[in-house]
Amino acid sequence: MTTPLLAVQNLAVTFDTAEGTVHAVKGIDFTVERGRTLGIVGESGSGKSVTSLAVMGLHRGATVTGSAQLDGTELIGAPDDHLRTLRGRKMAMVFQDALTALHPYFTVGDQIAEAYRSHFGGTRKAAHARAVDVLGDVGIPEPARRAREHPHQFSGGMRQRAMIALALSCEPDLIIADEPTTALDVTVQAQVLDLLTRLQRERGLGLVLITHDLGVIARAADDVLVMYGGSAVEQADAEALFTTPRHPYTRGLLDSLPRLDAAPDTALRAIPGTPPSLLAPPAGCAFHPRCPAYAATSDTRCTGERPPLRTVAGGHRSACIHDEVTA
Amino acid sequence: MIGYLLRRLAAMAATLLVVCALTFAVFYLFPADPAVQFCGKDCSTERIELVRQQLGLADPLIVQFWHYVTGIFAGQTLGTGQYAVQCGFPCFGYSFQSAQPVWDLMMDRLPTSISLALGAAALWLLLGVGTGVVSALRRGTRLDRTLMVGTIGVAALPVYFTAMILLYLVVTVAGLLPYPRYIAFTEHPGQWISNLILPWITLALLNAAIYARMTRNSVIETMAEPYVRTARAKGLRERRVVGKHGLRPALTPVVTMLGMDLGGLLAGALITESLFSLPGIGKLFADSLNKSDQPVVMGVTLLASFFIVSSNLVVDLLYAWIDPRARLA
Numbered sequence: 001m002t003t004p005l006l007a008v009q010n011l012a013v014t015f016d017t018a019e020g021t022v023h024a025v026k027g028i029d030f031t032v033e034r035g036r037t038l039g040i041v042g043e044s045g046s047g048k049s050v051t052s053l054a055v056m057g058l059h060r061g062a063t064v065t066g067s068a069q070l071d072g073t074e075l076i077g078a079p080d081d082h083l084r085t086l087r088g089r090k091m092a093m094v095f096q097d098a099l100t101a102l103h104p105y106f107t108v109g110d111q112i113a114e115a116y117r118s119h120f121g122g123t124r125k126a127a128h129a130r131a132v133d134v135l136g137d138v139g140i141p142e143p144a145r146r147a148r149e150h151p152h153q154f155s156g157g158m159r160q161r162a163m164i165a166l167a168l169s170c171e172p173d174l175i176i177a178d179e180p181t182t183a184l185d186v187t188v189q190a191q192v193l194d195l196l197t198r199l200q201r202e203r204g205l206g207l208v209l210i211t212h213d214l215g216v217i218a219r220a221a222d223d224v225l226v227m228y229g230g231s232a233v234e235q236a237d238a239e240a241l242f243t244t245p246r247h248p249y250t251r252g253l254l255d256s257l258p259r260l261d262a263a264p265d266t267a268l269r270a271i272p273g274t275p276p277s278l279l280a281p282p283a284g285c286a287f288h289p290r291c292p293a294y295a296a297t298s299d300t301r302c303t304g305e306r307p308p309l310r311t312v313a314g315g316h317r318s319a320c321i322h323d324e325v326t327a
Numbered sequence: 328m329i330g331y332l333l334r335r336l337a338a339m340a341a342t343l344l345v346v347c348a349l350t351f352a353v354f355y356l357f358p359a360d361p362a363v364q365f366c367g368k369d370c371s372t373e374r375i376e377l378v379r380q381q382l383g384l385a386d387p388l389i390v391q392f393w394h395y396v397t398g399i400f401a402g403q404t405l406g407t408g409q410y411a412v413q414c415g416f417p418c419f420g421y422s423f424q425s426a427q428p429v430w431d432l433m434m435d436r437l438p439t440s441i442s443l444a445l446g447a448a449a450l451w452l453l454l455g456v457g458t459g460v461v462s463a464l465r466r467g468t469r470l471d472r473t474l475m476v477g478t479i480g481v482a483a484l485p486v487y488f489t490a491m492i493l494l495y496l497v498v499t500v501a502g503l504l505p506y507p508r509y510i511a512f513t514e515h516p517g518q519w520i521s522n523l524i525l526p527w528i529t530l531a532l533l534n535a536a537i538y539a540r541m542t543r544n545s546v547i548e549t550m551a552e553p554y555v556r557t558a559r560a561k562g563l564r565e566r567r568v569v570g571k572h573g574l575r576p577a578l579t580p581v582v583t584m585l586g587m588d589l590g591g592l593l594a595g596a597l598i599t600e601s602l603f604s605l606p607g608i609g610k611l612f613a614d615s616l617n618k619s620d621q622p623v624v625m626g627v628t629l630l631a632s633f634f635i636v637s638s639n640l641v642v643d644l645l646y647a648w649i650d651p652r653a654r655l656a
Binding site: 056058080084085086087088089092093095097100101102103104105114115118119150152166170 | 553554557558560561562563564567572576649650651652
């Protein structure tokens, strides 16, 4: 077996705050293969963005333990000088809101060219030509002219395309896209998502797609990791997850989606309660205060130890004690 | 851009006209009779009446104002008959005290004020921005805390206190420097500096403290911006991340504040100039005000307004040059 492009093992991230230690990510494992898309889904505070920043080495003020290997190279604990040579070059990030993630003072072309030159050197002219090329690749019309414009002169969708172009400019192996479509109109969302998945397939990239939107997962992901309260609660290929969700949280998420085949006037089913506090998380399974299975059984195992991920079917893992019962 | 500039210049002219009208009203309506001021002590009633005629004070106020404003650009003839004096462009009238043209008085004093302002600004920028940046980048460390406590201490020192202490220690006790007097840069650059160094420090310390705190906040805020994280995600060296992507936007508000402060300072640093007996615009203003020398007070007020209004314009243009988002206006 070849080494996976990205192998994350027992990754944990904590922040020391005035109110105490926040366990943002509590030991998760996943791998991303070349040419495949891993969707990480979860609500705000589930630890999905922190995970991606920790992999990139952009977690400032956090303590990261565990392992994340990019193509066999350990990233966690690596000196920043070394990480810097990988960032942008081997692994690149697409951030959520391109308006704030791109620098307001510099032209889009300059920002892309800067990334290219910092890794490959060469002349300004060559780097600028490269910037124009990638802007064209992501479907920006008149790329030579748009490269000389500033981010605020772009529309939201074009700006996100420029952000993707920036990530692509150094031909990385891995792209981490953190809520890449969240700030966009629905129609533009679909275009940007299709662009990302097309580029990913064409170039055989590993793509980590972080989102709270199951629609995005359904459209683009090959494998899915569901996060809740800083832990992975379910892991499966996308098809299995949507057809046979195992964890009560995943099922709650799927149930809360509006369905075209539902009877008219059917109320949407929200998951009751609120996401857990990371400062004082519930004991045992973080989901138990909101879980219908716990409500029905009051099982003491739910409030004891945090249940680990267990394989429940080929390649399908879930972290629910009731899995045998409720499956 | 040209249209914007023209609009701004028109607005500037309008502002100055309003300032002119207000000061004119204040100084020619309310205080002591200008004719008496001009004539001096022991003037007979007839003589005062003659002066009033010559100064045009018998005319309606609006006519006097018209003469004053047009006189600035076209010059005017003051007085009549054998006493007539041709006051050429730019005519701000004559001092009641010294009978010299107000314009000449101001231009005599201006180099002192400019030297004081520019030197002090350079010093406080260096000190303030430097301290602020270091503090922000070393946020939460002992160095940061020490520097910030220091700035509070310095900011609490009144200008006259700093000036007195400096004069006493450096000039009187140590005898390192002569008592400051103004020597033109063109005359002797070395002495220009050694004579101005104490006033510069006095004026710079207070501002340096304010600038340090402002710079620190601005840098901390900017370094948390998503675009700084993007710069890191691109794999740039930290020095470039800070220097290019962080500091440029962080220092934009500092540039704005510097523009405003410089505009005010060019119009005279009243207290500092008085403390060091430097013949600047501020000192001229204070002296003329004491002696009700109305033409000089008017002239200096207008000059000060001109500096403040134009520095505002320069700041706005500079802002547009630094931040492309501001270019839409």
